[in-house]
Amino acid sequence: MGxxxxxxxxxxxxxxxxxxxxxxxxxxxxxxxxxxxxxxALAGQIxxxxxxxxxxxxxxxxxxxxxxxxxxxxxxxxPVSGSVVATNEDVAKDPGLINKDPYGSGWVARLNPxxxxxxxxxxxxxxxxxxxxxxxxxxDGFGGC
Amino acid sequence: MDTDSxxxxxxxxxxxxxxxxxxxxxxxxxxxxxxSAVEEGLSGPVFRFLHFEECALLGYHQSAAQELxxxxxxxxxxxxxxxxxxxxAIIFDPSHLGWEIVCPRDVLPAGDMALLSKEICEAAARGxxxxxxxxxxxxxxxxxxxxxxxxxxxxxxxxxxLLFQGxxxxxxxxxxxxxxxxxxxxxxxxxAVASVAERVTSLRRLVGEPPARQEIQGALLQGFREHFxxxxxxxxxxxxxxxxxxxQSLETVRSAEWLAVQDRPREELPYRQAxxxxxxxxxxxxxxxxxxxKRVKQVHFSGDCFIQPRRAVADLEAxxxxxxxxxxxGLVQAWFERGKIDAFGLEPGHFVQVLQQxxx
Numbered sequence: 001m002g003x004x005x006x007x008x009x010x011x012x013x014x015x016x017x018x019x020x021x022x023x024x025x026x027x028x029x030x031x032x033x034x035x036x037x038x039x040x041a042l043a044g045q046i047x048x049x050x051x052x053x054x055x056x057x058x059x060x061x062x063x064x065x066x067x068x069x070x071x072x073x074x075x076x077x078x079p080v081s082g083s084v085v086a087t088n089e090d091v092a093k094d095p096g097l098i099n100k101d102p103y104g105s106g107w108v109a110r111l112n113p114x115x116x117x118x119x120x121x122x123x124x125x126x127x128x129x130x131x132x133x134x135x136x137x138x139x140d141g142f143g144g145c
Numbered sequence: 146m147d148t149d150s151x152x153x154x155x156x157x158x159x160x161x162x163x164x165x166x167x168x169x170x171x172x173x174x175x176x177x178x179x180x181s182a183v184e185e186g187l188s189g190p191v192f193r194f195l196h197f198e199e200c201a202l203l204g205y206h207q208s209a210a211q212e213l214x215x216x217x218x219x220x221x222x223x224x225x226x227x228x229x230x231x232x233x234a235i236i237f238d239p240s241h242l243g244w245e246i247v248c249p250r251d252v253l254p255a256g257d258m259a260l261l262s263k264e265i266c267e268a269a270a271r272g273x274x275x276x277x278x279x280x281x282x283x284x285x286x287x288x289x290x291x292x293x294x295x296x297x298x299x300x301x302x303x304x305x306x307l308l309f310q311g312x313x314x315x316x317x318x319x320x321x322x323x324x325x326x327x328x329x330x331x332x333x334x335x336x337a338v339a340s341v342a343e344r345v346t347s348l349r350r351l352v353g354e355p356p357a358r359q360e361i362q363g364a365l366l367q368g369f370r371e372h373f374x375x376x377x378x379x380x381x382x383x384x385x386x387x388x389x390x391x392x393q394s395l396e397t398v399r400s401a402e403w404l405a406v407q408d409r410p411r412e413e414l415p416y417r418q419a420x421x422x423x424x425x426x427x428x429x430x431x432x433x434x435x436x437x438x439k440r441v442k443q444v445h446f447s448g449d450c451f452i453q454p455r456r457a458v459a460d461l462e463a464x465x466x467x468x469x470x471x472x473x474x475g476l477v478q479a480w481f482e483r484g485k486i487d488a489f490g491l492e493p494g495h496f497v498q499v500l501q502q503x504x505x
Contacts, residue, residue: 043257071232071262071286074301074303093438
């Protein structure tokens with residue numbers, strides 16, 4: 001498990017660092033996406049979650065779900081284009097799961113990607129991702145998780 | 146000065162605009178339009194004053210059926226709209242003043258969302274204090290005077306661009322508000338009105354005849370200028386780029402799909418109450434209880450007990466808004482310790498117990 005300024009950044013996941021989202025390719029070709037622990041630290045306790053419904057087409061860098069914390073609404077921008085195949089009912093019942101387990105039970109959406117190979121070229125992983133997050137946190141003036 | 150630095154200079158000057166009295170759908174569409182224009186780099190930062198025809202505005206994640214008396218709204222021609230921003234349902238009428246900032250995230254101090262709220266609310270409070278009142282930020286997102294809420298706020302952070310908005314209650318028709326909004330004190334009697342008046346205030350109540358609209362606007366702008374050091378210049382209209390997005394945004398917010406973003410049934414948000422006899426007196430809790438998410442959407446404590454300082458109960462109610470039931474104990478304990486509460490025999494456990502009884 002990689003760590004940047006106290007925030008867990010698993011090195012086996014893919015990231016859109018600007019949008020602070022992670023992506024995992026599943027065996028069946030679908031992708032699971034969610035908020036990073038850094039995004040959770042910035043947001044604070046998440047109290048609402050509204051995903052785009054299953055079957056909806058999402059364009060790359062457009063909202064796959066919105067979350068709310070402390071009266072702030074924020075979209076979770078999908079790192080790839082695709083159609084929603086599943087939303088997280090456990091998170092709908094308890095949005096705080098995103099804070100508790102952002103890379104596990106707090107996942108935000110599953111999509112069937114439209115063109116994974118093309119969209120994934122922008123994403124970072126491993127040591128590159130850790131370096132990019134360090135740079136982002138520095139630019140954001142972030143003290144740490 | 147070269148072109149690049151000229152562009153940066155333009156970006157740093159805020160456009161201040163008053164878009165006049167509008168129906169709710171137009172105001173919400175303008176929010177989206179300005180946000181899009183700023184996000185695309187087609188507009189510099191915007192400070193907008195808003196005026197609404199009478200309406201009820203839901204927070205982005207709220208259900209109209211759960212939060213409003215929709216029959217009453219229909220009968221009285223009160224438009225229902227959904228904000229882009231978070232927080233709870235509010236009423237808006239032409240007496241209220243709305244304000245908002247739309248800007249790149251990096252225009253504001255670095256930090257998390259809680260710090261952003263604090264900074265913006267402190268700027269607004271500083272401005273309102275110019276009117277001769279002692280306005281202060283109350284976490285998480287309110288501006289209050291002597292423990293009573295004068296201004297509620299909420300925001301949206303869309304990538305690197307944010308919109309943060311608030312209200313100023315210039316005048317407030319509490320009975321009307323109680324008819325439109327679902328609040329824990331459901332009985333529409335003098336007690337309910339007095340109870341809301343304990344928690345909410347208005348400029349009319351604070352200073353008598355409210356200041357002229359221009360004076361309130363000038364005070365708010367002064368607060369933001371002084372707090373952030375921004376250069377702000379009035380304009381007669383929004384940047385063209387925002388108007389270019391307006392038609393499409395209006396179509397979106399007028400669609401049935403937009404209002405149904407959240408359409409959970411009223412039955413999932415029942416009104417519950419309980420009373421507890423404790424050494425310090427009888428303590429009552431009235432709760433809007435989210436049975437789906439196991440959250441306290443709103444709670445109202447009352448009773449014949451005596452608690453100091455006077456604002457303490459309102460602070461506790463604000464801290465418990467949207468709290469998961471498992472968080473209640475910790476939040477009540479923290480409130481008790483932080484606020485130096487003197488509850489004359491009431492212990493933190495009594496507040497937890499009566500709330501748990503209500504939702505059991």
